[in-house]
Amino acid sequence: MSASPFPASLPFGTLVACLRLARAEQVGPRQWHRLIALYKTPEAALEALSNGRNGPSGRSGKTLVPAPEAAILREIEATLAMGGQFLTLLDAGYPAPLRHVPDAPIVLSALGDTTCLHKAGIGIVGARNASAAGLRLAESLSTELVEAGVVVVSGLARGIDTAAHRGALHRQGLTIAAIAGGLDRPYPPENAALQKRIAEQGAVITEAPLGTAPMGRHFPRRNRLIAGLALGCVVVEAAPHSGTLITARMASEYGRELFAVPGSPLDPRCRGSNNLIRNGAVLTESAADILPHIDSLRAGMPPVWQDTLPLSAPRPNPAPRAPSPPDA
Amino acid sequence: MSASPFPASLPFGTLVACLRLARAEQVGPRQWHRLIALYKTPEAALEALSNGRNGPSGRSGKTLVPAPEAAILREIEATLAMGGQFLTLLDAGYPAPLRHVPDAPIVLSALGDTTCLHKAGIGIVGARNASAAGLRLAESLSTELVEAGVVVVSGLARGIDTAAHRGALHRQGLTIAAIAGGLDRPYPPENAALQKRIAEQGAVITEAPLGTAPMGRHFPRRNRLIAGLALGCVVVEAAPHSGTLITARMASEYGRELFAVPGSPLDPRCRGSNNLIRNGAVLTESAADILPHIDSLRAGMPPVWQDTLPLSAPRPNPAPRAPSPPDA
Numbered sequence: 001m002s003a004s005p006f007p008a009s010l011p012f013g014t015l016v017a018c019l020r021l022a023r024a025e026q027v028g029p030r031q032w033h034r035l036i037a038l039y040k041t042p043e044a045a046l047e048a049l050s051n052g053r054n055g056p057s058g059r060s061g062k063t064l065v066p067a068p069e070a071a072i073l074r075e076i077e078a079t080l081a082m083g084g085q086f087l088t089l090l091d092a093g094y095p096a097p098l099r100h101v102p103d104a105p106i107v108l109s110a111l112g113d114t115t116c117l118h119k120a121g122i123g124i125v126g127a128r129n130a131s132a133a134g135l136r137l138a139e140s141l142s143t144e145l146v147e148a149g150v151v152v153v154s155g156l157a158r159g160i161d162t163a164a165h166r167g168a169l170h171r172q173g174l175t176i177a178a179i180a181g182g183l184d185r186p187y188p189p190e191n192a193a194l195q196k197r198i199a200e201q202g203a204v205i206t207e208a209p210l211g212t213a214p215m216g217r218h219f220p221r222r223n224r225l226i227a228g229l230a231l232g233c234v235v236v237e238a239a240p241h242s243g244t245l246i247t248a249r250m251a252s253e254y255g256r257e258l259f260a261v262p263g264s265p266l267d268p269r270c271r272g273s274n275n276l277i278r279n280g281a282v283l284t285e286s287a288a289d290i291l292p293h294i295d296s297l298r299a300g301m302p303p304v305w306q307d308t309l310p311l312s313a314p315r316p317n318p319a320p321r322a323p324s325p326p327d328a
Numbered sequence: 329m330s331a332s333p334f335p336a337s338l339p340f341g342t343l344v345a346c347l348r349l350a351r352a353e354q355v356g357p358r359q360w361h362r363l364i365a366l367y368k369t370p371e372a373a374l375e376a377l378s379n380g381r382n383g384p385s386g387r388s389g390k391t392l393v394p395a396p397e398a399a400i401l402r403e404i405e406a407t408l409a410m411g412g413q414f415l416t417l418l419d420a421g422y423p424a425p426l427r428h429v430p431d432a433p434i435v436l437s438a439l440g441d442t443t444c445l446h447k448a449g450i451g452i453v454g455a456r457n458a459s460a461a462g463l464r465l466a467e468s469l470s471t472e473l474v475e476a477g478v479v480v481v482s483g484l485a486r487g488i489d490t491a492a493h494r495g496a497l498h499r500q501g502l503t504i505a506a507i508a509g510g511l512d513r514p515y516p517p518e519n520a521a522l523q524k525r526i527a528e529q530g531a532v533i534t535e536a537p538l539g540t541a542p543m544g545r546h547f548p549r550r551n552r553l554i555a556g557l558a559l560g561c562v563v564v565e566a567a568p569h570s571g572t573l574i575t576a577r578m579a580s581e582y583g584r585e586l587f588a589v590p591g592s593p594l595d596p597r598c599r600g601s602n603n604l605i606r607n608g609a610v611l612t613e614s615a616a617d618i619l620p621h622i623d624s625l626r627a628g629m630p631p632v633w634q635d636t637l638p639l640s641a642p643r644p645n646p647a648p649r650a651p652s653p654p655d656a
Contacts, residue, residue: 133592133594136594137592137593137594261593262590262591262592262593262598262602262605262611263590263591263592264461264465264590264591264592265465265589265590265612265613265614266461266464266465270590271613274590274611274613277590277605277611278611278617283590283602283605283606284593285593285599285602286593289606
């Protein structure tokens, strides 16, 4: 791996300062970069703010108020207590593919083995109310991808997302769930067990602090995590104007490859994916349509990414089950 | 229309000579062109052959034996008696798009109004064992095309072909059936009534003489009529290695546009059509995907074709049916 300009782990005080800034209402990724450019460290930015300086011109004009230290300490304690960790833009462990996205989140909370965030990943996204055929496809695509050493990234939602995570878990593959709420708020609730398994076998990440109930406005942000983490996204079923298409558009804006599974024009859930193909997405029937692109996608990334995006070691297929003995 | 180098109708003797050559076992389009290049007229070619000259080097080395005059006279009489006509490569009425195909048939037998062979046509082809969704799509595509003034060309087969012809007839649109056997041998037999309706409202054409039962080897020749008559072909459902894909390949070789309707990768009937899209066919969900190409397809044809390929006059939609009166 290339030498990283970022430390392997942040001093505790720096993490606290990061979080106090990141959790301030007025600080988005843009404001964060302005503050760091101006004050060099989050501690210095915080110090300046507490001395009454409002940082670089906040467009809102509102006073920039850092999150209270006590609340941040509680968040850190509770996150660590549940086995979680933080990855800030200042960490070497921050996912490489996401770092250079224009609106990369300042801080991620994560469960599981975060090294998989650095491996070559493909997003699988699609309709929550997917067809049975769509679910089967998402699941088998995912299985084929993890068998080839690719990490499957999705959003833990009902339908295609769930099928994608399951398909990866079948083969002990690596899968990442990007979620909209806090790590302690799996959504939908029936996927709590699935999130737990993903955390054991891959990783769960979110931008939201612990305790955040996922709300509508959080989902586009979650979608951007999927688009930003993956080298490309496969759209399995997507109606026009669906959230899935937002993820696809983001992936495209981030320069990632789009893959789409075709479907009958009579099924409205396929209109969005068919339209993506019409507009240049790679027509995808199986992982064989995706895998040949992985190398060139990695090669097209900034050099630091190429080193940090190995394929995950493919797992050997489990031995085929012995046939049941005939009744004696 | 540009001045044609071909007469509007052939002298009877020329037609007989044409057919005697065309129906000779050793004379295909290539041999025909050699004979005409050498002897200028079919009568002269026939005369030379009856004088023991075997024409230009027939590769087979077999003696070229013209069909017996009596048999040809019977074929002509019977064809005319059932309302049919002949179109030879020497006729001005020979379909312009087909004329410049490398292996254009020497003679076509036709029922119906052959002027529709000169109008802008699109082929609709696909699986005989099509899905219900595929049939619905073929029918609605066809209806939309004829409503826009496009002639729908297909092959009278079960499944997609039947749906395509029906979709055109619904709107009193023009449709052409290219068949594999003689005009008196509709195939499959249950489509005899459909062939009759097509002959009344459009045209039925074949390369085979009257009385020919359609056999396997005739179908690729029939497929080439569809590919050659149309400006482009839409593939609705096609399994790998199907006859439909042969038509598609021919259309492509003839420089025509390929359109394909996407479908679920889980349906083997869609693999062929999805693969066409992967290889550059226009993804087609409705006629709106085809119609914008018609003008450029006509413009891309040799100049003589551009004049001879007007859109057929769109028919006004039938007035919506009055709702049934409520029970009094």
